[in-house]
Amino acid sequence: MAKTIAEINKKIKKGEAVVVTAEEIIDIVEEKGVKKASQEVDVVTTATFGPMCSSGAYFNIGHSKPRIKLEKVYLNEVPAYTGFAAVDILIGATSLPEDDPRNRVHPGDFAYGGGHLIEDLVAGKDIKLVATSYGTDCYPRKNLETWINIKDLNEAVLFNPRNAYQNYPVAVNLSDKVIYTYMGTLQPKLGNANYSSAGQLSPLFNDPYYKTIGIGTRIFLGGGIGYLVWQGTQHNPGVARTKGGIPRSSAGTIAVMGDLKKMSPEWLRGTSLRGYGASLTVGIGIPIPILNEETLQYTAVKDKEIYTQIVDYNKTYPEGGSESLGEVNYAQLKSGKITFQGKEVPTASLSSYAKARKIAAILKDWIKKGEFLLTEAVKLLPSADSGVTFKPLKERPIR
Amino acid sequence: MAKQRLVLTFPHKVVEEPITYHLIKDYDLVVNILRAKISPQEEGRLMIEIEGEKNALNKGIGYLKRLGVRTQPLAQDIRWLETRCTHCTLCVPLCPTGAILVDRDKMEVSFDKDKCIACGACIPVCPYKAIEILF
Ligand code: SF4
Ligand code: SF4
Numbered sequence: 001m002a003k004t005i006a007e008i009n010k011k012i013k014k015g016e017a018v019v020v021t022a023e024e025i026i027d028i029v030e031e032k033g034v035k036k037a038s039q040e041v042d043v044v045t046t047a048t049f050g051p052m053c054s055s056g057a058y059f060n061i062g063h064s065k066p067r068i069k070l071e072k073v074y075l076n077e078v079p080a081y082t083g084f085a086a087v088d089i090l091i092g093a094t095s096l097p098e099d100d101p102r103n104r105v106h107p108g109d110f111a112y113g114g115g116h117l118i119e120d121l122v123a124g125k126d127i128k129l130v131a132t133s134y135g136t137d138c139y140p141r142k143n144l145e146t147w148i149n150i151k152d153l154n155e156a157v158l159f160n161p162r163n164a165y166q167n168y169p170v171a172v173n174l175s176d177k178v179i180y181t182y183m184g185t186l187q188p189k190l191g192n193a194n195y196s197s198a199g200q201l202s203p204l205f206n207d208p209y210y211k212t213i214g215i216g217t218r219i220f221l222g223g224g225i226g227y228l229v230w231q232g233t234q235h236n237p238g239v240a241r242t243k244g245g246i247p248r249s250s251a252g253t254i255a256v257m258g259d260l261k262k263m264s265p266e267w268l269r270g271t272s273l274r275g276y277g278a279s280l281t282v283g284i285g286i287p288i289p290i291l292n293e294e295t296l297q298y299t300a301v302k303d304k305e306i307y308t309q310i311v312d313y314n315k316t317y318p319e320g321g322s323e324s325l326g327e328v329n330y331a332q333l334k335s336g337k338i339t340f341q342g343k344e345v346p347t348a349s350l351s352s353y354a355k356a357r358k359i360a361a362i363l364k365d366w367i368k369k370g371e372f373l374l375t376e377a378v379k380l381l382p383s384a385d386s387g388v389t390f391k392p393l394k395e396r397p398i399r
Numbered sequence: 400m401a402k403q404r405l406v407l408t409f410p411h412k413v414v415e416e417p418i419t420y421h422l423i424k425d426y427d428l429v430v431n432i433l434r435a436k437i438s439p440q441e442e443g444r445l446m447i448e449i450e451g452e453k454n455a456l457n458k459g460i461g462y463l464k465r466l467g468v469r470t471q472p473l474a475q476d477i478r479w480l481e482t483r484c485t486h487c488t489l490c491v492p493l494c495p496t497g498a499i500l501v502d503r504d505k506m507e508v509s510f511d512k513d514k515c516i517a518c519g520a521c522i523p524v525c526p527y528k529a530i531e532i533l534f
Contacts, residue, residue, distance in 0.1 A: 049485065050487075051526065107523075109523065111528075184489050184524065185493065185523075185524050187492070187493075191492070192492040192493075194489070269485065269527055270527075271526040271527065272526050272527075272528070273526055274523050274524060279526075281485065281526070281527075334503065334506065335503065336491070336501060336503060346491070346492035347492070348487075348488050348489045348490070348491050348492050349487050349488045349489065350487055350489055350526075351487065352485040352486050352487040352488075352506075353486075353506035354485075354486035354505060354506045354507045354508075355485055355486065357506070
């Protein structure tokens, strides 16, 4: 019999809901079958923890006396965006201090950027704000230098336009020199193969057609509570899928937001990718309500049923291509080595499976304790048949 | 007198070469082997402390380089900061000695200090600065 989210929430409030993680459900289904499991289980928790560059935060610092209309703002030297009203500031995860040497001595270290700033802010550290402006009759001030702290900000909101990619390529390097990419350092001649997904624990693999996930879905975000607010930029649900509905390459993405003040630096980590830049590693957990056999069946997906494409990050990727060199599954990737083109290639991950597992357990705990109720999506994410695609840029030279 | 602690990495063909003998006999250096590791699949690795007259020391190192031996200064200590480590495994393939271990069931990383030759290869790769080197 099908369940509704309202019914599941009633059970959660009474402390009677059966909640398991996306790992635990695999054995349960193997043991009891889909039908029985779908009757018994109410919620499956999924999670991921990895670098997600399309992340940021906005906040309001309050008005100084006299007032200033912020124009150029640096937070711990990291430039922020101020093209809003007077004292609203946006900071992106990859923003870099102007005097950061970048790749002038290649590969650069990128020791501190927007992601690190967000981690420091969330950790409650004082942040140095240096601002200038042009002055107006109503906002006369032209300079401001002050310490700010998250506890004094009016609103501090994590806002990530694209997170939790449903699948990601495996990066390799076919050239004979080392390359430094956002997928990590890639040794020459297939020296290593780097991937970035929590596989069977990853949220969108457990609801591959977005039958429960959509705008308004309440989630674990950065250690606090957040909401899914839109499909992520580059949402691309129409890619080729396996029989089980799992995309064989990068597909769905989500945009999320939540109260930064309630988050924790354990689940929002400043990230330095050598030779590439700064980023933010984000922890996300999404509960999947088990409404029927179909939603349960999807959550039982295993690493060995999830395939992804191997892509050369020396030539193919930089030139704008995405041609696959071959396919592997996440069970193979997680074993520590894959055999590819007759060679045994060690694998490494950017996202942390251990941390994803911990997030799924925390979310499970919150729900079991009745502290976290599920929400009905206001609108589900555009699915495989929506016609939504991710298009390359059509360049039109300006003459 | 000058003293240097070095990590020597040498290719297969040099493994048979009596390097320490030559350093002692031909360059009049005091050689103290701290750790050695030569396995059939890998390159040879030797951690040594050499001491001698400054000129002789430089010549000795020049001799090693001519042989194709890579020399790196030896750090005193490598520290793995467990609380900073996210267990991502990104650094694992870059470790030449398998000092960074992965429990594949738990997908958790641990650090075996005895296997670490303090080459430093893992340090710049870690996105979270979870490995530190102390000279
Ligand atoms: S310094 Fe790092 S890469 Fe080098 S041996 Fe030790 S653990 Fe391995
Ligand atoms: S790269 Fe850093 S965070 Fe990842 S496993 Fe190695 S030490 Fe831990």
